[in-house]
Amino acid sequence: MAALDTLAEHLGVRADRLTAFSSYDEGQLARLDTLLTGAMSAEDEQFEAGLEEALRFVPRPLRPAAKKILFGGSRG
């Protein structure tokens, strides 16, 4: 059952943790997966924007150190 495996992968669990949902059809499981990945993407976007925005509030002298904390060595 491809949709159940995909859902389990996105949830970070083995498919056998979701056997209770194996009676649902592929379409229903795909819809559930879409809602889950949608929630994950929305959170990812909020984090991306939030980290950038947080930096703008940090006083200029502290900004290099803050940048290092938030983004490591990946930004100059």
Added chain:
Amino acid sequence: MGDLLSRIEITKLAHELGAPEGDLAFLTASSPAEIRELRQIAQTALFARNEDRVKLLAALSRMLPVSLTAKIAEFALGPMLSARVAGVLDPREATRLAGHLDSGFLARLAPSLDPSRVAPIVRGLADPLVVEVGRMLLEQDEHLTLSRFVSVVDVSVAMGVVADATGADLLQVAIYCDEPAALDAIAQRLPDRMLADIITAASDASLYDAAVSLLASLSQDVCTRLVGQIGAVPDEAREELIAAVAHHDVWPNVLPALHSVDPDVLKAMVNVPITMDPELVDRVVAHARTLDVAPVLVQIVLAFDDEHLDVLRDSKALRSAELQDWLVTNAGVGTRLIVPVLEALGLR
């Protein structure tokens, strides 16, 4: 009750995913426990996904003055991210930070908090602040959010939050609450007037299953007080409530409560069409026997009108010699009163 409980779990899962409940309606085919587990798995996955970033933001907050961190939380991160960060902060740091945040922002942040992670923080906050935020959540109909914190806050704080709540508000919070013991502690402190409001709200909204689910989850003391308020609802609603009690077979919760119900209310409760069923009578009798509440059974029989008494003739359970012996021995009244009643009913 499974359908109702599944729908409640779907609402919680939808809240977790930020999705419309209707998109998850197909999950009603699953049991409440299955949906609950799915929600917990999804919650863990969502929290784990950005855990590194959450820790980085928490580290940043430690190098900045608390007032600036509060400003960043409110104006840069927003409620959801701030709620995530709160979950990894030291409770003392977080409590100090909360003191610098606007109460309106805390109310927007609360729906994204995981109560199990932030319980020490919430307990460290000043009671008036928690009450203020709780009342804001009540005004915003955030019943689900409030229900998640019932077991986290002190009962006196919870009472402050619900002091002016409507019966409908209280019913909604109770429906979503996963912690019956914590809910019961609050319900014990509610005046009868508010318990009557809850029953009335359930009947106004035809939420009979919800009312019955609530009865089944509360302690016997509170259940008794709640059942005692059934006289406050109109006849039709009372019939529906008794029908829901019968449908979900929660007589074991309700029967002991009938002992202290006003006689007129008891008459109104038991003389409804659904109780004119010998099989239902047999179920009630069996529960009464199991619970060993013979006096309650006698009270019910004495409260029946003639039409309902006629139905008792067809009860197999009441014809049982063993049952009659138990009734005579435990009814709490003289044998000379019980035996003639059984004979008059054609049961002996």
